[in-house]
Amino acid sequence: MALGFLDRSHSIAPANWSRWLIPPAALSVHLAIGQVYAWSVFKPPLEETLGLSGTQSALPFQLGIVMLGLSAAFGGTLVERNGPRWAMFVAMSCFSSGFLISALGVASSQYWLVVLGYGVVGGVGLGIGYISPVSTLIKWFPDRPGMATGIAIMGFGGGALIASPWSSQMLQSFGTDNAGIATTFAVHGVVYAVFMSMGVLLVRVPAQDWRPAGWKPGNGDSGNAMVTTANVSANNALRTPQFWLLWLVLCLNVTAGIGILEKASPMIRDFFAETSVPVGAGAAAGFVALLSLTNMLGRFVWSSTSDIVGRRNIYRFYLGVGALLYLVIALTTNSSKIVFILSAMVILSFYGGGFATIPAYLKDLFGTYQVGAIHGRLLTAWSTAGVLGPLIINAIADSQEAAGKTGPALYTTSLFIMMGLLVVGFVANELVRPVDPKFHEPVEDNPPLSRKESQ
Template identity: 40%
Template structure:
């Protein structure tokens, strides 16, 4: 018999992939060096980041079926090739001073690598951890949140001691080795595998029972359900509000509560810590609280936090509110795969997850745009914060509707099973 892999090493491999691609969150470190080197406009430089997030979402959706067919090992290698080529291609663009080539390499090619790499380990982890789905996906996606804390200082140091284009080639090589190496161990569990001490049926005494998924649906079947679109709206609003706040956190802290530039920079660094910590904390908590209740908690907390931000002038309280919002922002990402597995099963979870991530791609464009436009029109952050509080209230209503729909579906399937048994 083939030896069963260690599922905790599978999780560690997933973390390796996500730490590598999550370095995209350290993108702001590149902005000033590129501006000083070539005189590119800041808006043009940040467009590469927006394109990368956009292509992350849409490549995860449209390549999801291929990733499912290839399996996690081959798709991990594909992610390594695309992401490292995107980063190295960006280095070539920097060397010759071509902004269009930079946008193509970092935004499009690198973005495709991000999308493939993001969904590669998730559906596999869900299958290895049917007993603790939230913890498993939280561990992997935690890596994405913590990556900026790891690679941000490394990038900043490298830009001081090396030519900028050489830094991109070095980073591309590092990312390739990390992603490719991590993908070598990832594989789905054997058919019918269950964690020690667990049983698929309640008939075996003394063994815990794995909770059954609501249904086992293909992506085509999932797309015909209300649950899919409720989840998309919830994810879109959570990301739109969170990523918008991230985009203006430093200037907002300086202008609203009077933090110095260095204090604001320290706050931004801590935001990465709470973003990553929220990913594993909330996702693990959802194993006990339930996914729908966890999302309700996200939106209730954020509504009050965004409203409180409009009133506070205390620097410490302001930062605490920002950190709380960031935990909910990160938790929304990490709880999502487990929630999708509960609702749609694991048959085509990677593809379904990919389609849901189109919300991320659009939110990455919409959130910062709303902030800048409202700020230019009103000259105040308060109007934007009220708008986002309204969005989050709507998302909370959608979550209540989804929870009600799930209860009705469970009752329906239970009645069906009872009728078949009789």
């Protein structure tokens, strides 16, 4: 149980509390844990210093994403019960400690400590931190759930926009030997602890009977069969085909984006290495930051758009157009940097938009009762994708390199695989229908968790 200051009952907002203070609280956590998207900046120096392959240097990132999904799945009910302040504190402690353990690992040339610190301990911080504000935001913004979750979750996508150039500058200043990388990791751990503490202090949950002025359940949703005013428990959600269809949609959309994102820095350098204007390390780090920017903006823009056009329609856009853009990159190879960069930017905006839209999609189908716990369980799809995406990209690139191939040939096969995955996701999204009423909670039983909010 959460005790004292961290207890949920101590974070219930007073009557005059502004709901617009909640997105900044969420952003302070998501901007920090979004650093995971800048992991590719550390790959080349770690590979050189510790003698790692591309597949080995991806392991902390992959394991971090696996732990994100697992901790979100198993911790979702605890987050609902103990509240966002407790969850943000746990996330801060684990994420920052992960960097400090990794610093020790690099300093002592013990790579397993980097894997343990960043991948396992930090990964738990990623998962708890990621879901910590989601159900709270939906409860504060039932009138605009896509926009609300988009504001917060765009911070996760935008974390690398800050971390990528910041990490590159620290590596340049401290050096890329063991001591320099270790110092960079240690600074990350301390700074992120301070930054995330702002969310712990600021976050509040609404009182049980709070509603936005002039809003009633069902407002603006009449005629939309995909939006329910009923509620489904987390356990019952697992028994519905809708949950597993959305699990597949999220898994395939993430797989198609995360592999390239994890490999972004070395990938763009490999792609254009044999052209007249190769891409240097600084420009590659800039490309990572640019992808982070579109990842971040996509989370807000596309999820806000979903409030207007509907969740299923926006996923049709993500998956269908995304597949076409992978085809464009594969066919143009390294003939145009502009085509490559713009296509990657749009794909990453869809990747980010998919993350930000999925909580609202879940709210539409399952209601707000245990949406945080349902979202946590769904994030096991991210765990799966966190292994599949980098594994596909890195393993194929390593095998092609071993076969003597260079440039775009290292990645062409992977691009076609990603395109196929998005097509399968498109079909899964088309099969989503409203949840059968037999899974709905009886109105009078609706919410033990909500009653805890008023205690």
